[in-house]
Each structure stands twice: as structure tokens, then as C-alpha cells.
Amino acid sequence: MTYLQPTPESGATIVNTGCCHDCGGRCLLKAHVRDGRIIRFESDTGAAPQIRACARGRAYRQRLYSSERLHYPMRRVGARGEGKFERITWDQALDAVAEQLQRIKGAYGNSAILYLPGAGNQGMLHGPTAPGMLLQQFGGFTRYWGVPSYEGALFASMATYGTIRTGHSRDDLMNSRMILLWGWNPANTIWDPETSLWVAKARENGARIVAVDPRYTDSAATFADQWIPIRPGTDGAMLAAMAYVIVNEGLYDKAFIEKHTVGFESYKAYLLGTDDGTLKTPVWAEAITRVPAATIVELARAYATHKPAALIAGWGPARTAMGEQYSRAAAVLCAITGNIGIPGGYAGGFMRAYSSRETGHLVKKDPNATIDKSKGIPSANPVENGALPRPDSLFKLSGGTNATSARIHQSRIWDAILRGRAGGYPADLKMAYIVASNCLNQYPNSNRGARALRALEFVVVHEQFMTATARFADIVLPVNTFMERSDIAPPWLGSPYYIYLNKAVDSLYESKSDLEICRALAPRLGVGQDFFTLSEDQILRMFVSRRKDIPDYEAMQRDGVLKIQLPEPIVAFKEQIAAPERHPFPTLSGKIEIACDHLAEMNNPRIPAVPKYLGHEEHYDAPLARKYPLQLLTAHSKIRTHSTLERVPWLQDLETQGAWIHPADADPRNIDDGDLIDIFNHRGRIRITAKVTERIMPGVVNVCQGAWYTPDADGVDLGGCANTLTNDHPSPGGAFPMNSALVQVERAPQRPEEKKA
Ligand SMILES: Nc1nc2c(c(=O)[nH]1)N[C@H]1C(S)=C(S)[C@@H](COP(=O)(O)OP(=O)(O)OC[C@H]3O[C@@H](n4cnc5c(=O)[nH]c(N)nc54)[C@H](O)[C@@H]3O)O[C@H]1N2
Ligand SMILES: Nc1nc2c(c(=O)[nH]1)N[C@H]1C(S)=C(S)[C@@H](COP(=O)(O)OP(=O)(O)OC[C@H]3O[C@@H](n4cnc5c(=O)[nH]c(N)nc54)[C@H](O)[C@@H]3O)O[C@H]1N2
């Protein structure tokens, strides 16, 4: 093929490919291939903007060629979860999977089949795409709703703006005079490969940068002029207090509010305590947030007067028990200061900037033409076709989360397996079909997850490694990586580019792609052959034909990338603000909804019409905090993509997995840096190394999510998986509560040999 260019020095050929795990990027990798093996990676050396790989992508050879890769299909021989397997042939494995699918469908119906697709591969073709189509053709399946990444932010985005397209392209940061990194750490989490570069440029350009985060993150350290530590889950109070200052001091944008928003008066009433008798002053917020009142006042004034300013309201604080309230409050602050629809401003919300699937004008929603609550929602999945909308869903709006009540919130999946219809869930689940997901590790409450997986009749996992989840399978099917097949990856949240991942090497061992597995299963299940007879190339061309912004498939394939040049930076809601008569917001009112009638109709005090600061049962001031006084954060690690890339030695050399704890919490517990500690609560116990540091505020510990769940005989998780400790009750709007768990910390029990000494 033309895209293979020989490099005379090494005798290798260079294959333009990429990395597309779910890690905030999708990046270019040039694989130097000699004798069928990748001997080296380079990244983007082409024109700006460069889609440069991070350390994780550059270390990929150690994952690809890891001795721990799954080599062949396996069948469980010990108890489920024990991790004992025997090698079987592909035919035996596929026959067993097909037989169980047929049996369970016959005995219980398709709703008993639980499909759990994960984020492992972000290409259009590989990963969960083909298995989902296969199971749909087989008569359907039960699935989850809610994405842990952003469900709180998404709910808030839809309620406030009626859309998820609320982001600006990163180059627009050059127009910002002030940037608030609110629970946002792109130095580690990437959020599109060129983000750090633009934040750095904006800083050089003179923008004042403030980080609001319980942790002094790498982003705060690298970019920020000021770090404001805040108690987790209390951001809603700080944002309300900032709004209070802005309203009280007349710093709000009166003309903008009148022209473009509804509900300002209701919000003002909340700030002034008309209903609850509490003024939402900075002094009120200080006691809750631990941010000094003077700091709140200064920040509020600066944000309101340094226009345009970008308040980038990250998803981490929305991954809390009342997450959508924070996201709503942040969006409202953007609105009342008139920072929306202008270069250098920012709207918060979901923050998608570019997606070729959703181009063109935003269309106002007709409140009468939307789904009738008494009528079912149509679906191509027979199991959920015609189900009624969930009570607390934004079913009148289109484009957000599917409102069907046939789905189970992802964080309740384990409970749903254990309790089924009797527990109020839509199905009695009998088997799990798991693809590109380390769900046992990544969903909250892993110990309940282990009980649930044990309770099923059958579990099949498509995997590359023996993950915590794969250990619970009856059949494990070995899958190849993106180096061993071709795919196309759209960007993560909104940079205008695509990468084409050309296959660089043949599949290792007996591994197959998820597509190849489904091709072999389709005839065994007696389902339509059409899609499954197409080649990779045919399918990718079919996908591309639906995208108007990919003019030349061959050129993209040759270069491994298509960079789309935009005439000017993307500014969300530019049209809505410039010409509101012709371009209403896609909400039911056609305006930004500071107070949202759709929320008011839910008549649920936990989802108020205006954003409110609300506590919950694992909040710092809850009764449970007497027993478990520390708040747990579970941030995303720079050395992994979730649980993927665990055990890559080059990455482990960069940073050791450890729990961040402040000296003020470590000292009274007699904990020194490097000591082994136990972190525990009523859900579980993990054993992990302490990293004693002032980079985290007192009262808070952080365990980066993704380390592998490895319970010992006593049930102590020696792997240090954050979800051994997390809560599995979502917020009313669907936010995942992974950053809202109360814990206690103590030194790990001494080993016998230490005791003797
Ligand atoms: N390296 C790496 N990058 C990734 C990923 C990865 O696994 N590894 N995952 C990718 C995916 S799928 C996603 S969804 C994104 C997630 O991206 P984010 O959600 O932005 O990442 P987090 O690290 O969870 O959270 C960001 C920050 O929020 C802070 N935070 C947590 N709770 C609170 C709070 O209550 N208040 C405030 N103010 N701050 C809080 C954390 O300390 C953290 O520094 O990252 C993507 N990028
Ligand atoms: N406590 C806590 N938990 C969290 C979060 C948090 O902030 N805190 N963040 C959450 C977020 S934002 C997300 S998105 C989820 C992610 O959770 P998951 O979707 O489970 O992501 P990974 O842990 O990366 O697991 C993906 C698996 O897919 C496998 N894989 C990779 N490529 C392929 C492929 O092509 N085919 C197949 N079959 N398998 C493949 C990998 O080996 C890996 O084991 O985790 C969530 N969990």
C-alpha cells in the first residue's frame, strides 16, 4: 500500500496508525515495523495542530507485547471469579457462547441477556459496535443508561441549554482574559490532544488562570496563577456564593439575562433565601466549602469583570452524589455574566465542540411535539421498544440520554442482577455479555459487583488481558488490539480531526477482533449475515460515507489523519446570541433555562428547577462522617486509561499508584510517606501505599481509579481499586457518585515478620 514508507536506516516500514483508548485523546502513532514487529513509535511530526501521543501511547509496545496478553480462548474450571481456566479451541468457545445465548433466550427471553459494552476501544468499528448489532439481531438485550464520564454534566447541559454542543474549540482560549479550571486537569486527562498547548499559550497571552480543585493537580501546578482547594461535593455552594456576590454588587449582565434567559428571578430568590431563609453569602459558603469568603468574593468579582472569561466546569465535580446541581450552577454563572456565545467566553455544560454528526443549526424543541409521557419510546432494540420514559428523565428533549425506562442505570447494574424485577428493575438478568469493559473494576461498589457476577448463569468476556472482570467469566475470548486491525477514530470531545488506524502487525497468538468474533457467532445464532459479511474496509467506507467532513477516504488512510481546518474558532451559541429571533436555544422555552420548567414538572425536591447546593448521605456533614471522616476522590490517573495500561512497566516508572493524604490527616494516624495503609468503609477495604503530600487538602484522600481489583482471602483489595469503596447510588439526574464516598484510613496491619522485629 502507498501508506507504507520505508526508512532506509532501520530497514523498517512506517505504518501510520494511532492510539484510541478512552483516555481524553485519540492520537497519531507512526509504527516502525520490522519483520512483523513494531520496534519503535513516533507521533505526529506534521503540520500544526499536532495530534501528539502522550506517554501512554508512546509506551504502547509494552502493552502490545506484554507477556500477560490473552493468547487463546479459555473456559472456566474453578469457581467463578477464582481465575482458574483451561485452554479450548475457538470452535468450542463460540459453540459454548452460542449455546448459552440460545438457552437463555429460550428459557427467559431476550431481556435476561445483559449487554455491557465498555469504553476500551474508541474506534468506530472495533470494540462493542459489532457485538451490539449481533445481539440486537438476535432479538435484543437489556442495557444500561448513564455514562460515568459525564452523566451529571449532560443532564445539566440538556436542562439548561437543550443540547450537549456547548463547547468552544481550544484555540478560542486565546480570546479569554481569565480561565477557571474548575475540577479540570487536562495536563493528565488530555481532553483532546492539543488542549494543554492552548492553555499554555493562553497563559503566555496573559490570561489569569485559576484552578479550583481539592488537589493541586499537574494542571494547577503547570498553568495556574492560583489554586483554590475546595471540599469535594461543595462546588454548588461556592458557585451560588459567587452568584450572590455578582447579583448583590450589580455585576451581572442585565441585558444578556433579559434577552437570552428565563428564570433569573427564581434563582435570585434562592440566592436571597426567600424560601429557605438562608442568604447564599460567601460567609455561608466558607463554612461549607472551606474556601475563605474573601477568596470567593475576589474570584466572583474577577470573573464577572474580566470578560470574556472561560469557566471550564470539569466533569470530576459532576461525578458526585448531586453532580448535576454543580454543573447547572456553573452554567448559570456563565449565563448571568453574559459569557455565553462570545469568543473567549464559555458556557459550561457538556462542552462538546465539534462533531460531524451534529453540525448545522440547533433547532428549538417543540414542547407539544415531543414524547407523550403515557406513550412508549420506539427503539430498534426489541427488548426496549415501546417502554415508557423514566420519571426523572428529560424525555421532552431529544439528543440527550435515552429516556427509556427499559434501561438500568449503570451504577445499579450489580443491584439489578441481584434483585431483578422483584427489586423494581425492568428485567431478571441471567447472563452478561461483556465487551471492552472492565466493569467489575470500573462500576462503583466492586464487592457488590463480584457478588452479582457470581449470581449469573453465564458470563462471556471479550478481552485482551485477564482483568478483574475477565476472571469472572465462564468463557474468555482473546481480542486483538488496535495495532492488529484497522479502524477510524473520531476525536474525543471536539477537536476537528479524525485518525485512521492502519493495521500495523498481524493479530498476535490466537486473538481476533470483536468483529471477527461476531462474524463467527452470527451463523451459530442464525442471525442476518449482511453486516457480518462485509470487510473492515467496506464497513469503514460505509461509516465514512455518512460523514460530510471526510472528503477523501484514501488520503486519510494514507496519512493516518485528517485535520479539518476551520475558518474560525468554534464558539458555542454564537448564532443564538447574535440573532436570537432567528436562532432560539434548543430548549423548550427557546432561551437559556436558569429555571427549567421541565425540571419543575418532575416535582422532585432533589431536582429543583433552579440549581441548588444539596447534601447527601455520604457528604462531609452526614452522620456517617463520624465513622468515616475522610472524603474519597477517585481521579483519573496519568499512567493509565481507566484500568487499561495497568502493569505497563514504563508507565509505572512514571508514577506509583498511591493514596494522596495530607500530613494533617496522616500524622494523627501515625502514617508516614510510603507506609502501607488501609482505606475502608462499609463497602470494602483496600490496601495501598500512602503518598503523604500537601498537594491534597486536609480531610480528603485520593485514590486514582483503575488499579486492578484483587481481593485476598479476607476480602481486602490488595490491588487498590477505588471502586471497592465507592457508592453505587446515582444522583436523581443520573450523575455517578464516584467522588462522594466517605472513608476512614489506618495503617495496614503489620505483617507477622514486622511484628516480631
Ligand atoms: N490519563 C487519563 N486521561 C483520561 C482518562 C484516564 O483514565 N486517564 N479518562 C478519560 C475519560 S473517559 C474521562 S470521562 C475524562 C475524565 O476527566 P475528568 O472528569 O476531568 O477527570 P478526573 O480526574 O476524574 O477529575 C478532574 C478533577 O476533578 C477533581 N475533583 C473531583 N471531585 C471534585 C469536586 O467535588 N470538586 C472539585 N472542584 N474538583 C473535584 C479531581 O481532583 C480532578 O483533579 O478523562 C479522560 N482522560
Ligand atoms: N471510581 C471511579 N470509577 C470510574 C471513574 C472514576 O472517575 N472513578 N471513571 C469512569 C469513567 S469516566 C469511565 S469512561 C469508565 C471506563 O471503564 P471501562 O469502560 O471499563 O474502561 P477500562 O477500564 O479502560 O476497560 C476497558 C477494557 O477494554 C479492553 N479493551 C481495549 N480495547 C479493546 C477492544 O478493542 N476490544 C475488547 N473486547 N476489549 C478491549 C481493555 O483491555 C480494558 O480491560 O470508568 C469509570 N469508572
Ligand code: SF4
Ligand atoms: S492514551 Fe490517549 S492521549 Fe495518550 S496517546 Fe493514547 S489516545 Fe492519545
Ligand SMILES: [Mo]
Ligand atoms: Mo469516561
